[in-house]
Structure formats: structure tokens, C-alpha cells
Amino acid sequence: MANSRRRGREAALQLLFASDLENQLADGQNREAFWELCTANPKGRKFAEDLVDGVLRHLLLIDQALAACLENFEVNRLAAVDRNLLRLATFELLFVPDVPPPVVINEAIEIAKAFGTPDSGRFVNGVLDQIRKNGMPPSPAHSTDR
Numbered sequence: 001m002a003n004s005r006r007r008g009r010e011a012a013l014q015l016l017f018a019s020d021l022e023n024q025l026a027d028g029q030n031r032e033a034f035w036e037l038c039t040a041n042p043k044g045r046k047f048a049e050d051l052v053d054g055v056l057r058h059l060l061l062i063d064q065a066l067a068a069c070l071e072n073f074e075v076n077r078l079a080a081v082d083r084n085l086l087r088l089a090t091f092e093l094l095f096v097p098d099v100p101p102p103v104v105i106n107e108a109i110e111i112a113k114a115f116g117t118p119d120s121g122r123f124v125n126g127v128l129d130q131i132r133k134n135g136m137p138p139s140p141a142h143s144t145d146r
Contacts, residue, residue, distance in 0.1 A: 008047030011040040016084040055091045062090045064137040069130035081116045101132045
């Protein structure tokens with residue numbers, strides 16, 4: 001199962017990356033064309049689909065949580081691989097309680113090493129550790145800053 005989940009996470013990252021660069025939602029014909037090329041097995045594909053749908057559904061909250069952890073930097077200025085991997089792992093940390101945070105963070109670090117820059121693993125680790133500590137960002141409607 002771990003191999004299916006790793007491959008699912010990698011496929012989800014690739015799909016989010018492609019969608020992000022094309023400024024389109026990761027659905028419809030683009031998604032089907034992606035799956036024609038992807039090597040994920042059916043369990044990995046299902047896991048990837050659930051992850052991508054979750055990231056897209058909660059993108060605003062995910063980006064708010066990331067922005068709270070990025071000092072003097074904006075989410076949209078991150079390298080595309082790092083940005084989408086952080087979105088993916090943040091979704092798991094905040095919205096998928098059955099996966100332990102150390103597993104999510106370790107998987108993200110390993111995927112960052114494979115798909116990102118030489119510094120991506122350390123960067124992803126630092127940001128996700130802050131996400132783990134901070135939890136869900138405060139809702140703008142409930143903010144005490146006025």
C-alpha cells in the first residue's frame with residue numbers, strides 16, 4: 001500500500017503542477033490525458049484523485065496556511081514543484097487525519113528530493129513542520145486583527 005500511496009502522491013503532484021502552469025483546474029480532458037500517460041496503479045490513481053480534489057476544494061485555506069509560514073515570501077512566488085508539493089502535503093496535514101503527520105512530512109521530503117531542487121527537501125521540511133505546529137489558519141471572519 002505504501003508504494004501505491006507514494007506513486008499516488010507523485011501523480012497528484014504532477015497533475016497539480018501541470019494544472020498550475022496551465023492555470024486550469026485539474027479536471028476534464030486534461031486530467032484524462034494525464035492518466036493515459038501516468039503509470040500509477042488503480043489504488044494509486046484513486047488516492048491521487050482524492051488528493052487533487054481535496055487540494056482544489058481547500059486551495060484558499062491551504063494557501064493561507066502556507067502564507068502564514070512563509071516569511072517575506074508569497075505562495076505564488078515559490079518554485080512550482082515546491083508550491084504544489086507543499087499544497088499537497090498541507091492538505092494531508094490539515095484534512096486527512098488518518099495519515100500521521102510524520103508520514104506526510106517524510107513522504108513530502110522524499111518527493112521533494114526526487115522532483116525539486118537540491119534545497120527543496122530542507123525547505124519543504126521546514127514549512128511543513130510549521131504547518132504541523134500551527135494547524136488550521138484562523139478564518140478571516142474570525143480574525144482579531146482590525
